[in-house]
Amino acid sequence: MSTNVRSGSERCPCMSGLPLDECCGPILAGERKAATAEALMRSRFTAFAVGDRDHLLASWHPRTRPRVLDLDDTLQWYRLDIESTSGGTPFDTTGEVVFTAHHRRGGIRGSLHERSRFERLDGQWVYVDGVVS
Template sequence: MSDVTGAADGDRRCPCTSGLTFGECCGPVLGGRRRAPTAEALMRSRFTAFAVGDREYILDSWHPRTRPRRLAVDDAAQWYRLDVESSTGGTPFDTTGEVTFTARYRENGERKALRQRSRFERRDGRWVYVDGSAAD
């Protein structure tokens, strides 16, 4: 797991917009001190990883079957808001889940949004991202 110390202050609001602090929410997940208990929690932690530039966590939380060899991340994108619209399955008792969300970001001064339906799978007791498609 990567060290996100300095990437986000533990007392500041978590970038995933859960309303919790980074130290209460995604910080321990990104730091490897706690696993995401649900597919939605993993989605939030992955958004936060994009927001703080934690490429290692993004790749580590990706299913090995679908994980890219190299991660192409646009450093000009500043991720600032996550709106989770729905979640199906993905509880601590499920093995699969789907989360539909809109992630908002700024790129070169322009506001943009990515709306996606992401699929997750629990492997060896740990949620991982499988893939995503544009949500209608």
């Protein structure tokens, strides 16, 4: 699935309005760290959208990281709405992001509403877990 090649000038799947190579692209490539929990959340959504398992696993807290990550390749993640954030700035060690991620499979649309928790581990934001509501 990492063969899902996108041009860097394309708009980032996380809906920031920025080109991929100025937004989540360098974070997925490991060239830049996410400065905030929200930036990491966005990069993980983008990783889901482009099927980047490596980034999803690398940005997962070692305590909660799944051993194997099965991505549903038939599910297309096409829209992210960040609803609220708390903490998660460069001055925090924990953060929460509430979001709705929209997906479709064939013509059927669905969404995931989640409150995700993040921690800063060795200077790097990582995803801990989330509560789906």
